[in-house]
Amino acid sequence: MIFIKLSRTACSVCLFTTAVIWGLAFVAQRVGADYMGTFTFNGVRFLLGAVSLIPVILILERGQSADNKLTLMTGIGGGVILFTASSLQQFGVVLTGSAGKAGFLTGLYTVLVPVLGIFLRRKTRILTWAGAVSAAIGLYLLSVPDMGSINTGDIALVIGAFFWAGHIIFIDWFANRIKAISFSMVQFFTCGLLSLICAFLFETVRLSDISAGIIPILYGGLLSVGVAYTLQCVGQKGVEPARAAIIFSLEALFAAVGGAVILGETMSLRGYAGCAFIFAGIIASQVTVKRKESLTSL
Numbered sequence: 001m002i003f004i005k006l007s008r009t010a011c012s013v014c015l016f017t018t019a020v021i022w023g024l025a026f027v028a029q030r031v032g033a034d035y036m037g038t039f040t041f042n043g044v045r046f047l048l049g050a051v052s053l054i055p056v057i058l059i060l061e062r063g064q065s066a067d068n069k070l071t072l073m074t075g076i077g078g079g080v081i082l083f084t085a086s087s088l089q090q091f092g093v094v095l096t097g098s099a100g101k102a103g104f105l106t107g108l109y110t111v112l113v114p115v116l117g118i119f120l121r122r123k124t125r126i127l128t129w130a131g132a133v134s135a136a137i138g139l140y141l142l143s144v145p146d147m148g149s150i151n152t153g154d155i156a157l158v159i160g161a162f163f164w165a166g167h168i169i170f171i172d173w174f175a176n177r178i179k180a181i182s183f184s185m186v187q188f189f190t191c192g193l194l195s196l197i198c199a200f201l202f203e204t205v206r207l208s209d210i211s212a213g214i215i216p217i218l219y220g221g222l223l224s225v226g227v228a229y230t231l232q233c234v235g236q237k238g239v240e241p242a243r244a245a246i247i248f249s250l251e252a253l254f255a256a257v258g259g260a261v262i263l264g265e266t267m268s269l270r271g272y273a274g275c276a277f278i279f280a281g282i283i284a285s286q287v288t289v290k291r292k293e294s295l296t297s298l
Contacts, residue, residue, distance in 0.1 A: 006238055014235030015247040018228045023254025025224035027262050028216035035213030037203035038090045039195045044210055045217050046192030049225025053185040056230075061179050071178040072186055074170075079190020081167045086191070087198070088160030095153025103252055105157035107139035110281075112165035113245035120169065127284045128242045135249040135281030142252050142274030165245065171233055172241040180237070184230040243285045249278055 006014070032041045093102045111132045114124040174183075199205050210217065236244050253275050260266060 006234070008238045011235040011238030012243075012247065014231040015239055015244055016250065018231045018235065019248050019250035020254050021223050021228040021231075022248070023251040023256075024258040024262075025220055025228075026255040027258045028219040028224065030263070032213045032216035032220060035216075036206075036209040037199060039199035040203055040205050040210070041213070041217065041220070042086060043192050043196035043199050045221035046188045046195060046225050048217065048221030049229070050185045050188035050192060052222050052226040053181055053188070053230065057179075057181050057185060061181055067177060068179070068182075070174065071182050074174045074178055075183045075186025076190050077187075078167065078170055078183065079187035079194070081163055081170060082187055083191040083194040085160050085163035085167060086195075088156050088163060092153040092155075092157035092160060095151060096157065102153075102157055103142075103255070104139050105154060106161055106164065107249060107252060108136065108158065108161040109164035109168070110135045110139065110245045110249045112161055113168055114242040116162075116165055116169055117242055122240070122242075124242050128246070131246045131281040131284035132242065133281075134277050134284060135246050138274040138277030138279075138281060139249060139252050140274070141277060142256060142271050168236070168241045168245055168248075171236050172244075175233060175237045180233040181230055184226075184233050188225055188229065246281050246285045249281065253278055 029041070032045075035041075036044075089102070089106055092105070096102050096105075114129060114132055117124050196205075232244075239247070256271060256275070
């Protein structure tokens with residue numbers, strides 16, 4: 001039951017932890033790409049993440065009151081969105097030829113979430129908007145040395161950003177009516193199966209390659225998928241999607257930190273400035289939470 005009735009602060013911590021794990025997962029994904037294709041890596045890690053949740057579900061969600069049919073259907077829907085977003089991202093990275101540029105264009109979901117929220121009649125506060133813009137500027141400074149020209153890969157990444165934003169909003173719609181961990185398991189199975197189908201169609205799948213890349217697969221499957229995506233679903237029960245998107249923008253910061261510490265990559269002064277803008281966005285979005293809570297207590 002602790003996964004259902006968490007305080008807003010605890011939910012924010014869940015989302016922050018998710019951003020840390022996802023950021024460091026870029027290191028695992030970069031290493032994993034040396035051993036196998038993208039679809040193979042995603043298929044194995046998502047299925048591994050799904051299997052890892054089975055004992056957790058049996059322990060923590062047994063007897064929990066929720067709509068099982070809705071959980072199943074939304075899990076499949078979430079898995080399709082997740083697969084589509086991941087595929088468009090990889091397609092865009094290959095065609096764009098710049099991981100930094102791809103990171104910024106994907107990170108546009110930070111701004112797209114509150115924009116899409118308008119059409120869904122969700123009220124977004126001015127400081128949340130300011131936080132989203134600040135985070136977007138930070139992502140630009142942190143990730144993009146030169147925007148250059150627009151190509152097909154850029155368009156794919158922008159479309160993918162809409163799907164990442166849609167995934168956050170999709171979870172927000174159903175978070176309080178479904179079993180969070182069961183939902184995560186179903187969407188992982190869906191995304192993993194779709195990825196493996198594409199792997200067998202477009203890549204050469206070899207067990208020897210999977211065995212050689214077992215370390216990044218374990219991180220990507222157990223932590224990035226099994227833990228992080230589940231924490232996302234749990235955390236969004238108490239945090240509105242616009243603020244959740246801003247917290248997730250920290251993913252880029254921790255990707256830079258992981259690259260520097262583990263892979264020996266360096267970060268420029270411009271990159272540190274980007275980190276500062278991202279933190280400013282986090283603070284701006286959380287100020288509205290504190291003010292609301294203070295006014296409520298008066």
